[in-house]
Amino acid sequence: MDPNLKHLQKVLLKVMRHIDELCRKHNITYYLNGGNAIGAIRHNGFIPWDDDLDIMMTSSNYKKFLSICRKELDPEIWYIQEAWVDWPGCFTKIRLRNTFLEDIGEWNGIPMKNRGIFIDVFEIVNAPKSKSLKILQYIGAKMLNSYALLHKEYKTDSLLKKMAIKCSKIMKNQRIFNFVKSFVYRYNKKETQEYGNFFGMSRFHNAFYNKEVFGEPVYHQYEDTLLPVPTDYDLYLTKAFGDYMQLPPVEQQKPAHSLHVDFGPY
Numbered sequence: 001m002d003p004n005l006k007h008l009q010k011v012l013l014k015v016m017r018h019i020d021e022l023c024r025k026h027n028i029t030y031y032l033n034g035g036n037a038i039g040a041i042r043h044n045g046f047i048p049w050d051d052d053l054d055i056m057m058t059s060s061n062y063k064k065f066l067s068i069c070r071k072e073l074d075p076e077i078w079y080i081q082e083a084w085v086d087w088p089g090c091f092t093k094i095r096l097r098n099t100f101l102e103d104i105g106e107w108n109g110i111p112m113k114n115r116g117i118f119i120d121v122f123e124i125v126n127a128p129k130s131k132s133l134k135i136l137q138y139i140g141a142k143m144l145n146s147y148a149l150l151h152k153e154y155k156t157d158s159l160l161k162k163m164a165i166k167c168s169k170i171m172k173n174q175r176i177f178n179f180v181k182s183f184v185y186r187y188n189k190k191e192t193q194e195y196g197n198f199f200g201m202s203r204f205h206n207a208f209y210n211k212e213v214f215g216e217p218v219y220h221q222y223e224d225t226l227l228p229v230p231t232d233y234d235l236y237l238t239k240a241f242g243d244y245m246q247l248p249p250v251e252q253q254k255p256a257h258s259l260h261v262d263f264g265p266y
Contacts, residue, residue, distance in 0.1 A: 005255060008101075008117070009046045011266050012053040013223055015096055015119050019055070020227060022072065028065050030057040031217055031230045033122055034200055037237060038244050045223035051255035056122040056197065058214065059188045065121065066092065079114045083123070084181070088151040090144050090199040093118040100262035107152045117261065126187035127196035127208050134196075138207055140184040141198035147171045197240075206239045 023030055032040055033054035039047040046053075057065060069080050073094075080086070081093040087107055095116035106115070128134060146168035149161070156162060171177040184198070194208050213236050217228030230236045237244040247253070 008261055011117055016053055026068050028061050030055045031228050037229045040220045040222050040229050044221040049253045051258045054120040056124055058124050062123040089148045092121040098264040101258055102260040103257050105152050105154055122199050124195045124197050126192040127194040128187055138204050140180045143180050
């Protein structure tokens with residue numbers, strides 16, 4: 001393994017332990033997200049070529065988490081890059097100051113001093129029962145995703161993504177942006193039976209989950225520590241990835257994000 005990648009994973013795990021300690025202290029429920037959940041189940045840690053660490057939490061936990069981070073994380077050590085507040089993105093990054101990570105597709109509006117090694121924090125939102133309303137909520141979420149990619153000047157060969165990014169320019173109008181955003185999050189104010197997990201690589205068929213899937217977290221071996229995965233992690237991972245225990249082709253077994261890393265004092 002590339003020694004830089006191994007070093008990055010160690011620093012990411014160091015950051016994750018700190019976040020886990022904070023969440024346990026304040027009874028904030030969260031789960032490993034996507035490939036990191038696969039890593040926990042399939043590898044008991046990082047997928048060997050993985051170069052990031054993502055977590056997800058429900059809206060109530062997400063709001064509580066951000067509030068606690070603002071109060072308790074030392075601003076000399078940590079930078080909280082909150083979604084739609086500190087950058088035009090759909091998820092929050094908790095960054096380690098005095099480090100630097102050049103990420104593929106990074107938004108250039110972030111000052112150099114705030115571009116440290118990070119953990120991504122995704123919000124899972126309440127979803128309606130009606131399929132037609134689900135479709136509208138999903139489209140709204142993807143419009144927000146596309147608008148974030150527009151700010152990143154994201155390059156893609158996908159015609160569909162190009163069209164979505166181009167169409168998202170209408171959200172430069174603040175009223176339209178506010179309307180779309182409020183529609184996506186509106187069900188957080190209501191009791192629902194399902195969650196929507198939109199702000200990653202999800203498609204409509206695997207964006208919605210019964211709330212029982214994200215109940216009491218299951219703590220699983222992750223390198224030399226224990227980190228939480230969803231209650232029904234098998235259903236979550238199967239719906240999101242299919243046969244998640246099957247390794248991808250060799251040509252896909254490579255880091256997907258970082259271009260250059262400066263570990264600073266770490």
